[in-house]
Amino acid sequence: MALYELLLQPFAEFAFMRRALVASLALAFGCGPVGVLLVLRRMSLVGDAMSHAILPGAAVGFLMAGLSLGWMSVGGLLAGLAVALGSGLLSRATVLPEDASFAAFYAVALAAGVLLVSWKGSNVDLMHVLFGSVLAVDDDALLLIAAVATLTLLLGAAIYRPLVTECFDPGFLRQVGGRGGFYHMAFMALVVLNLVAAFQALGTLMAVGLMMLPAVSARLWATRLWSLMALSVAFGIAAGYGGLVLSFHVDVPSGPAIVLAAGALYVSSLLLGREGLLRRHLARFRHLEA
Amino acid sequence: MPPALVLDNLTVAYDRHSAVHHLSGRFEPGSLTALVGPNGAGKSTLLKALTGELRAAEGRIDLGGLKPGDLAYLPQHSALDRTFPIDVLEMVLLGLWGRVGPFGRVTMAMREEGRRALSAVKLAGFERRSIASLSVGQLQRALFARVLLQDAPIILLDEPFNAIDARTTADLVQQIYRWHGERRTVVAALHDLGQVREHFPQTLLLARRCVDWGPTARVLTAENQFRARGMAENWAASAAICRSAVA
Numbered sequence: 001m002a003l004y005e006l007l008l009q010p011f012a013e014f015a016f017m018r019r020a021l022v023a024s025l026a027l028a029f030g031c032g033p034v035g036v037l038l039v040l041r042r043m044s045l046v047g048d049a050m051s052h053a054i055l056p057g058a059a060v061g062f063l064m065a066g067l068s069l070g071w072m073s074v075g076g077l078l079a080g081l082a083v084a085l086g087s088g089l090l091s092r093a094t095v096l097p098e099d100a101s102f103a104a105f106y107a108v109a110l111a112a113g114v115l116l117v118s119w120k121g122s123n124v125d126l127m128h129v130l131f132g133s134v135l136a137v138d139d140d141a142l143l144l145i146a147a148v149a150t151l152t153l154l155l156g157a158a159i160y161r162p163l164v165t166e167c168f169d170p171g172f173l174r175q176v177g178g179r180g181g182f183y184h185m186a187f188m189a190l191v192v193l194n195l196v197a198a199f200q201a202l203g204t205l206m207a208v209g210l211m212m213l214p215a216v217s218a219r220l221w222a223t224r225l226w227s228l229m230a231l232s233v234a235f236g237i238a239a240g241y242g243g244l245v246l247s248f249h250v251d252v253p254s255g256p257a258i259v260l261a262a263g264a265l266y267v268s269s270l271l272l273g274r275e276g277l278l279r280r281h282l283a284r285f286r287h288l289e290a
Numbered sequence: 291m292p293p294a295l296v297l298d299n300l301t302v303a304y305d306r307h308s309a310v311h312h313l314s315g316r317f318e319p320g321s322l323t324a325l326v327g328p329n330g331a332g333k334s335t336l337l338k339a340l341t342g343e344l345r346a347a348e349g350r351i352d353l354g355g356l357k358p359g360d361l362a363y364l365p366q367h368s369a370l371d372r373t374f375p376i377d378v379l380e381m382v383l384l385g386l387w388g389r390v391g392p393f394g395r396v397t398m399a400m401r402e403e404g405r406r407a408l409s410a411v412k413l414a415g416f417e418r419r420s421i422a423s424l425s426v427g428q429l430q431r432a433l434f435a436r437v438l439l440q441d442a443p444i445i446l447l448d449e450p451f452n453a454i455d456a457r458t459t460a461d462l463v464q465q466i467y468r469w470h471g472e473r474r475t476v477v478a479a480l481h482d483l484g485q486v487r488e489h490f491p492q493t494l495l496l497a498r499r500c501v502d503w504g505p506t507a508r509v510l511t512a513e514n515q516f517r518a519r520g521m522a523e524n525w526a527a528s529a530a531i532c533r534s535a536v537a
Contacts, residue, residue, distance in 0.1 A: 040374060162392040165384060168376055171369035175341055176387045176440075177359030183392075223420060225375050 010248040017244065020134045023145050023201050024240025024258060027210055030149035030194045032233035033156055035215030036225075037187065041167050044212055046099060049106035050188075051195045051208040053083035055113030058129060058199065063120050067128065069140050073196050080192035083109065085185070113204070132203030134244075134254045141200040148197035152190050159183055164225065202255045209259035210236055217266045220273030235265050292319050292443030292475045293354020295340065301348040301532075302332070302339045308347065308532065309335040311498045317444075320473040322466070324480050324490035324506065328519055331496045333479040334366055337446045340477075353444075359388065362442035364433055366449045366479075372422055378432050379404050379417040385439030407435040410468075412461055427458040434465055445469055447478040451485070463489055483510060497521035 010017045038047045057079025061071035087101035096104075117126050137145075156163070165173045166180040173180045191211075198207035214235035215228075222228040243258030250257075270276050295317040302310040310332040317323055325333045338344040340351060342358030353361070362385075370381075383396060383404045390396055408414055411431040416424075424432060430450065437445060447466075451459045466489070469476050477494075480486050486493060486506060493509040495501040497518040502509040 040371070159392070164376075165387075167371070168374045168381075169368065169370035169384070171365060172384065173387075175343070175359065175361075175363050177357065178387060178392060223375050224377075228375060 006249070007245060010245065016135050016137075017248065019137050019142060020201070020244055020254060021241065023134060023137045023142055024210075024244065025237055026142075026146045026149040027194075027198050027201060028214070028233050028236025028240055030145075030152040031198060031211040032214055032218075032236045033229040034152060034187075034190055034194050035211040036218060036228045036232050037163065037167060038191065038212065039215045039219055040225075043099075044216065046102050047191060047195075047212055048208045049102040050080055050083065050191055051199070051204055051211075052106045052113070053102075053109045054080040054192065054195055054199060055129070055204045056109050056116060057082075058204070059113045059116035062117055062125070062129065067125065069138070069144065069200065072129075073144060073200070076196045076199055077192060079109070080195060081189060084188040084192060088185070088188075110204075128203065130203050130205050131253065132199065132201050132206060132255045134201040134258065137201055145197045145200060148193050152194060155186070155190060159186060163187055202258065206255045206259050209262055210239065213259065213262035213266050214239060217262070217269040217273070220269040220276045223274070235262065239265055291473055293356060294319050295354070295444060295475065295477075296352040297349070298352065299349035300336075300339065300346055300351060302335050302344050303347040304335075306347075308498060310339065310496070311532070312349070313496075313500050314349075315494070315500065315503050317475055317477060318492075319475060320470070321475055321492050322470040322490055323475075323477045323492040323494055324486040325477055325494050325496060326480060326483065326486060326510070327496035327501070330498075331518065332498050333496055334448050336496065337363065337365075337448050337477070337479060340446055356444065360442060361444045361446060362437045362440040363446045364437055364448060364450055366452065368433065370421075372429070374421065376421055377417065378408065378413065378419050378421055378424070381421055382407055382432055382435045382439060385436040385441075388440060388442075404435075404439060407438040408432070410438060411435045411465060427454050430454055431458060431462065434462055438465070442474070444475045445477070447476070449479050449481065451480070451482065459485075486510065 011021055035047070038044055054076035057075035057077070058072040059075070061068065061073070061075030065071040083102070083105045087098055087105060090096060090101045091098040113129070114126065117129050162173070162178055162180070162183045165178065166183050170180050194211060195207050198210055202210060214232045217235050218228050218231040222231050239262035240258055243261035244254055246252065246261060247254035247257035271278050273279065297313050297315055300310060300313045301308050313336070325336065327333055335344060339346060340358075341361055341363045379401070383401065385407070386396060386400055390400070405414070405417060408416060411434045413428060413431050413435065416428070416432070421429065421432065450462060454462070463485075466476055466478065478490070480490070487510060490506055492504065493506040494503045495509050495514055495518055499521060501518045501521065502514050
């Protein structure tokens with residue numbers, strides 16, 4: 001009985017909890033594989049920068065139509081794509097490496113976004129944009145999140161081979177005439193889409209947590225690409241569920257609770273994971289004969 | 291039989307300073323050529339120009355109707371990520387790209403071909419090992435297996451035996467011989483002149499310009515090598531614009 005109250009009742013009783021759960025599950029399916037590829041491309045921080053880059057776009061949408069899902073999503077999407085394209089082009093045209101361009105864009109974007117929202121909106125609006133409110137996800141937002149997850153899985157499966165090859169050995173792909181740049185941009189578009197989706201639930205500052213933390217944790221366990229992605233999704237689901245249960249019982253904001261749950265998984269993986277600290281330490285004393 | 295690779299007054303430049311200067315000649319179909327010269331002589335530059343990665347500043351390259359992607363090219367420093375979670379067989383199967391492209395099916399027969407390529411470079415049994423666990427020599431063997439699977443008429447190798455031990459080198463030289471026997475054109479940039487004398491019938495001695503190009507015994511004379519060293523070293527920051535051969 002107590003277990004039921006602890007683990008299931010919140011979702012059985014309250015529709016907003018069910019909605020929040022479905023939203024986090026869908027986010028886990030989209031963000032998990034995308035996050036893994038970001039980690040493997042050494043672009044973990046780029047994901048972070050991108051999530052802030054969508055803020056000014058969403059803020060412009062907010063200025064035009066208030067807290068409207070459609071306007072803020074379209075605005076965020078356009079801003080995110082512009083930054084992704086712009087940083088790529090700039091790094092090719094100047095001496096700045098891509099991450100430097102991203103860092104520059106991201107500082108400007110965050111400041112501009114906060115300024116824009118504060119200009120016309122209240123502090124509550126600002127908090128909503130920065131941290132989201134997964135408990136307030138409505139049907140439209142849920143549909144958007146589910147659509148993004150679906151598109152990510154389908155498109156990701158379709159361009160899996162060129163995407164992974166571009167990630168693993170870009171020089172080879174270029175030489176055999178595979179259009180690596182095209183697939184890279186398609187992937188960046190998926191990153192932006194997933195961040196816009198996560199933005200609905202977790203806000204611009206937390207969105208990247210559900211993308212990177214499960215992926216980084218999975219890297220400490222799995223050694224195959226498919227298992228990395230599957231585990232990353234599983235960790236995302238666990239974090240979404242655990243965070244929601246925690247926020248319900250302890251009465252803390254749900255977005256940070258979800259990200260903290262993902263953080264707890266990360267710390268455990270760091271200690272216990274197959275590639276983690278403890279195993280590495282123990283492995284010093286035992287080795288195979290050949 | 292592959293087409294001949296023809297270089298016609300080829301100049302390739304970085305920042306307008308030429309790295310390969312007015313080079314003309316041809317790699318005959320099925321020839322086995324060593325590309326020799328001091329550091330900075332333009333060996334890698336020439337290979338990159340042949341693969342289409344660098345553009346000619348002047349002159350042209352005639353691939354005889356082939357596209358740059360039809361050539362197999364093993365760069366000196368592969369840009370591949372050695373920590374990537376991919377196993378040896380999957381890596382080798384990338385050599386099928388020309389046949390299956392980004393979306394085509396990899397059949398069981400093709401996987402079998404990949405296994406045979408791994409045995410050919412003496413890596414049988416390594417199929418499921420992750421590439422992170424390979425030594426430098428084993429990785430080079432696996433990259434040769436990938437070239438093998440590319441089944442290209444023309445094969446370009448940039449210092450393939452750098453930091454590779456004698457036994458691995460001997461095995462890989464055998465593979466180069468097999469390619470030569472199959473009438474493929476092979477061009478390899480090399481430093482070890484003993485190796486070149488022993489295994490490579492043709493040599494192109496390069497020092498930004500062509501010093502000599504022909505049968506190895508004729509090219510690798512002490513006098514030619516002395517000239518090559520002198521020519522490679524006179525790089526000038528304030529070089530004048532080249533006006534020769536603007537025909």
